[in-house]
Amino acid sequence: MSATLPRFFWSEYRKRRKRAALITFALFWGTLSILLLMASGQGMNTQFRVAFSGLGQTLIMVYGGQTSLPFEGLPKGRPISLYPEDVDFLKDRIPEILYIAPETYTYLPVSANGKEINRNVHGTTADFGLLRSQVPQPGGRFLNPDDVTAGRKVAFIGWKVAADLFGGADAVGRTIVIARIPFMVVGVLQKKIQDSMYNGPDAEQVYLPFQAYRQIDNRRRINQIHIQPRDPSQSLLIEDRIKTLLGRKYRFDPGDRYATSFWNTIEDGKEGMAIFKGIEIFLGLIGALTLLIGAVGVTNLMYAAAKERTKEIGIKLAIGARRRVIVGQFFLETVFVFAKGTFWGFITAFNIVHLIRLAPINYDSFGIEAYLLRPEFSLRIFLAYMTILGVLCFLSGIFPALRASRANPIESLRYE
Amino acid sequence: MIELDGITKVYKTGSQSLEALRGISLKIGKGQFVSVMGPSGSGKSTLMNIVGCLDTPTAGEYVLDGDNVAGLSFDQLAAVRNRKIGFVFQNFNLLPYATAWENVELPMLFDGKNGKKRRERVTELLVAVGLLDWRDHRPTELSGGQQQRIALARALANDPPILLADEPTGNLDSKSGEEIMAILTELWRGGRTIVMVTHNDHIAARSERTIRLFDGQVVA
Numbered sequence: 321m322s323a324t325l326p327r328f329f330w331s332e333y334r335k336r337r338k339r340a341a342l343i344t345f346a347l348f349w350g351t352l353s354i355l356l357l358m359a360s361g362q363g364m365n366t367q368f369r370v371a372f373s374g375l376g377q378t379l380i381m382v383y384g385g386q387t388s389l390p391f392e393g394l395p396k397g398r399p400i401s402l403y404p405e406d407v408d409f410l411k412d413r414i415p416e417i418l419y420i421a422p423e424t425y426t427y428l429p430v431s432a433n434g435k436e437i438n439r440n441v442h443g444t445t446a447d448f449g450l451l452r453s454q455v456p457q458p459g460g461r462f463l464n465p466d467d468v469t470a471g472r473k474v475a476f477i478g479w480k481v482a483a484d485l486f487g488g489a490d491a492v493g494r495t496i497v498i499a500r501i502p503f504m505v506v507g508v509l510q511k512k513i514q515d516s517m518y519n520g521p522d523a524e525q526v527y528l529p530f531q532a533y534r535q536i537d538n539r540r541r542i543n544q545i546h547i548q549p550r551d552p553s554q555s556l557l558i559e560d561r562i563k564t565l566l567g568r569k570y571r572f573d574p575g576d577r578y579a580t581s582f583w584n585t586i587e588d589g590k591e592g593m594a595i596f597k598g599i600e601i602f603l604g605l606i607g608a609l610t611l612l613i614g615a616v617g618v619t620n621l622m623y624a625a626a627k628e629r630t631k632e633i634g635i636k637l638a639i640g641a642r643r644r645v646i647v648g649q650f651f652l653e654t655v656f657v658f659a660k661g662t663f664w665g666f667i668t669a670f671n672i673v674h675l676i677r678l679a680p681i682n683y684d685s686f687g688i689e690a691y692l693l694r695p696e697f698s699l700r701i702f703l704a705y706m707t708i709l710g711v712l713c714f715l716s717g718i719f720p721a722l723r724a725s726r727a728n729p730i731e732s733l734r735y736e
Numbered sequence: 737m738i739e740l741d742g743i744t745k746v747y748k749t750g751s752q753s754l755e756a757l758r759g760i761s762l763k764i765g766k767g768q769f770v771s772v773m774g775p776s777g778s779g780k781s782t783l784m785n786i787v788g789c790l791d792t793p794t795a796g797e798y799v800l801d802g803d804n805v806a807g808l809s810f811d812q813l814a815a816v817r818n819r820k821i822g823f824v825f826q827n828f829n830l831l832p833y834a835t836a837w838e839n840v841e842l843p844m845l846f847d848g849k850n851g852k853k854r855r856e857r858v859t860e861l862l863v864a865v866g867l868l869d870w871r872d873h874r875p876t877e878l879s880g881g882q883q884q885r886i887a888l889a890r891a892l893a894n895d896p897p898i899l900l901a902d903e904p905t906g907n908l909d910s911k912s913g914e915e916i917m918a919i920l921t922e923l924w925r926g927g928r929t930i931v932m933v934t935h936n937d938h939i940a941a942r943s944e945r946t947i948r949l950f951d952g953q954v955v956a
Contacts (some may be wrong), residue, residue: 328833328834331833331834332833631829632831632832635830635831636842637814638788638790638817638829639817639823639846639890640814640815640818640819640843640894641814641818641846642811642814642815642846643810643811643814644811645846729790730785730791733790733825733829
C-alpha cells in the first residue's frame with residue numbers, strides 16, 4: 321500500500337485536529353460511560369448470582385404446613401409436619417433428586433474460650449454442605465457421612481461465630497460447648513456473600529451432625545428438607561412429586577397450597593436474573609445514548625470537512641477518482657476520529673473498573689456496595705460495545721462520505 | 737479521436753432553462769492540436785467539460801477514442817478521465833497539502849498502479865518538466881510556472897492520449913507561459929491530441945486548428 325494516501329489523510333485530519341478535540345473528548349466520555357455502565361450492570365448481575373448462590377446452588381426447600389382443604393373425610397386445618405425419615409422416603413421415590421438433606425434447628429447458648437453467645441444450632445447431614453454452599457476455610461471441612469452415622473460430637477461453625485468465640489485464632493480443633501455437651505470444631509465457613517437467608521446469615525450459624533444434634537433437641541419433627549435436582553429445569557416437577565408423595569403419606573390433597581410449602585430458589589433466581597438483566601440493558605442503553613452524542617459530533621465534523629474540501633474532492637474526481645475512493649477517504653477519517661476517542665475511553669474504563677474492584681467488600685453487612693464495587697468486563701460486554709460502536713461509526717461516517725462522493729466535479733472545481 | 741454529433745447542453749434553474757451548447761458537431765482527429773476560442777458565455781467551458789467527461793450532454797452523441805461515452809455511469813466516466821484524458825487548469829488545481837511528487841502520483845494511485853511503476857513514472861515526468869529537485873515541495877512553495885509544470889506532469893501521469901488545457905497560460909507571466917506552450921507543443925509533436933481553451937490569439941496561433949464558439953454554436 322502506498323504511504324501517500326495515509327499521509328494525505330493525516331494532512332487533512334490535522335487541519336481539523338483542534339475542532340476534533342472536543343468531539344474526541346465526547347467519544348472518550350461516551351465510551352467511558354457505556355463501558356462503566358455495562359460493567360456495573362454485569363457486575364451487579366454476577367454479584368446477584370454470587371449472593372444468591374450463597375444460600376445454595378439450585379436449591380429447593382420443603383416445609384410442612386397446615387391443610388386448607390378437607391381430604392378423604394379429614395377436616396381442614398390439620399398441621400402437616402416433616403420427619404427425618406421423609407428424606408429417604410422422597411429420595412427413594414424421586415429419581416430426579418441429586419442431593420437431599422434434613423435440617424432442624426433451635427436457638428441455644430454456645431460457649432467456648434470463656435465466652436458465651438446465643439446462636440442458631442442446626443442438625444443436618446453431609447449433603448447439606450453441598451446443598452447450601454458450606455465451603456470450609458483451608459484446614460477445615462464440613463460434616464461428613466461418618467460424623468452423621470456415628471453421631472460424632474463435631475461442629476461446623478460460621479466465620480462470625482468463630483470470630484466471636486476465638487477472636488483471630490484458628491478455631492479448627494477447638495471445643496465449643498452447647499447444652500453442656502462439648503463439640504470439636506472441624507471447620508469454619510469461608511466468607512461468602514449471601515443475600516438470601518432464613519434465621520440469619522450462615523456466618524452466624526452452628527451446624528452439628530443430625531444424630532448428635534438429637535442429643536440436645538429431641539423433637540421428632542424437622543424444620544425443613546433441602547433438595548437439589550439433577551436438572552434445575554425439573555424443579556417444578558419435583559415439587560409436584562413431593563406434594564403427591566407426601567399427600568399420600570400424610571393424607572392431604574396434593575393440590576392443597578398450604579399443606580406444604582416450598583422455597584424454590586431456581587424459580588426465584590430466574591425472576592431475579594430477569595430484573596438484573598433488565599438493569600444491565602437499561603444501563604447499556606444510557607451509555608449508548610451518551611456515545612451517540614459523540615457520534616453526532618463526528619457526523620457534524622465530517623459534514624463540515626466535506627464542505628471545506630469541496631475543491632479537493634473536485635480535483636480528485638477530475639483526475640479520475642472513483643466515488644468509492646472519496647467514500648473510503650471520509651470513512652477512514654471517521655474511523656480514526658472514533659478510534660482515537662474510544663481507545664482512551666476504553667483504557668480509562670478498564671483501569672477504573674480494576675481500581676474499583678480493589679475496594680474491599682464488607683461481608684458482615686452485605687449491602688449495596690457489594691453490588692457496586694464489583695463491576696466486571698467480559699467478552700460479551702466487549703462485543704456489545706464494539707457492535708454499538710461499529711453501528712454508530714458507520715452511521716456517522718456514511719452520510720457525509722456519500723454526500724462528498726456525490727459532489728459535482730465541475731461545481732466542486734469552481735468552489736472557493 | 738473526438739467526435740461530437742449534435743451535442744446540446746441545457747441548464748435548468750427552476751422554471752428557466754439556458755442552452756449553453758446548441759447542437760455542436762465537430763471532429764478532432766488523433767494527434768491534432770486544437771484551440772477553442774470565443775467570448776465569455778459562448779460555451780467554451782461547457783464544451784471542455786463535456787469533452788473532458790466531467791459533464792454529460794443533454795442531447796447528442798460523443799464518441800471518444802471509438803467509444804460512445806454519452807451513456808456511461810459516474811465511475812465509468814471517472815475511469816475514462818483517469819486513463820484517457822489529462823487536465824491542465826488555468827489555476828493549476830493542485831492539492832495544497834500534497835508535495836509535487838504526490839500530486840503527480842495521484843492519478844496513478846487512482847488507477848491502482850503499483851509502487852514501482854508509480855516511482856518510475858513520477859521520476860520520468862518530473863525530470864521531463866525539470867522539477868525533480870522540487871519533488872518534496874508543496875504547491876505554495878512553487879512559482880506559478882512551476883505549479884503549472886507539475887499540473888502538466890500530473891495530467892500525463894497515466895499517459896493519456898488526450899490533453900485538455902483550459903487557459904493553461906492564463907495565470908502565468910509571459911516567460912512561464914512560453915515554457916508551458918513549449919511543453920504542450922512538444923507533446924503534440926510527440927503524437928498527443930491537445931484541446932486548449934484560450935482567449936489569446938498568439939497562443940491560439942500555436943495550434944494547428946482553431947474552433948470559434950459563439951452563443952453555444954461553432955461559428956468557425
